Amino acid sequence: MLLYDFIKMELQIMKKNREISNPPAPPDISEEDVYEAMKGIEGYLDITPEDFRVLYSLAYKHAISRLAQSVKARDVMTREVITASTDTPLREIAQIMATQNISGLPIVDAGKKVIGVISEKNFVFHIGGGKPLRSFMEVVAYSLRAEGCLSLPIDHKTAEDIMTRPPVTVMEGATLSQVASLMAEKNINRVPVTDHEGRLVGIIARADIVQTSCTVIFPPKG
């Protein structure tokens, strides 16, 4: 999908979640604007005002995409990445995620190669103990009905027991457009960034893309 569409979608979600109250909006060109502009050009223009307005907004999206090609993953990523290894116990990983207030982290080997990714979803999925659950509330509902401690099935497990593998990653030279497309396509919220040998160099979250793009796509008002 076009980066423009990705950003619009993200801003709508952020507005719904009350993370932002006034999402920026692209300049809204009306047919009247075009008509007035045409008056300012000497000579006959062989296009109707409405066709030009449509053409303008399509060209605008192309311009955004073009700009999105020039920004790369390495320009946007966070370089300090919290990671764990395959044999890190899950209780430790849960503690890290809680303390650092992150919803996911990459799992790397000794050579810093990304082996898998753990997110809240992996915990939710495995806590059901054989019955895959999909959301936090499903876990709560299940635990209120069941007897005994829910987290027992995963109590003594390690990262590699629940991590998602193979992990979805991007190379540091990937364009912003490619990263956004990948996130939308795979429905993930963070992507580890690797060098050409698969070693972790950074991480990109959805909000990073939105933040970088906003100043380019939606010029600040006023």
Added chain:
Amino acid sequence: MDYFKKMAGTTKSPPGVSLSEITWSWVGGFLGIALVALSHYRLLGQGSDLTMIIGSFGASAVLLYGAVKSPLAQPRNLMGGHILSAVIGVTFYNLFHDQMWLASALSVATAIAVMHATKTLHPPGGATALIAVIGSDDIHSLGYLYAVVPAGLGALIMLIVALMINNIPRSRRYPEFWF
């Protein structure tokens, strides 16, 4: 030197159209001219002084069926352009028919100016005005009736075909505006 620099042009030709566009342009052009030509060759009697077909309709067909989004192809431009230009052409022929070069030039130039002023610019209008001057004799003998038959009526037939054919494919619609 700006004067010559301007002649170098600044941009490039717009993108070409799809096969679907080319096909529907052909279909519209064929049907529009077929109806006008049939009305000329079949409907009018052998000894008729009237004519239903003039060269400018070929040009109108290009716009009506080949460039349906162009402001130049819209109904107001088609009808207004042909009728006004026909009247102008006949007028200048009447005034200057003994100086044909002058009648021709005045006719076309004035047609352009009047079409601009009335927002009915339609390139085939220039042809309609010119044809009123250069004739055939049959056309000359029509006098101002030329503005109705063939100019107005022929344009109307092509307009109806355009309304019916251009709206069939999903990617097309016609007209963009009436006024």
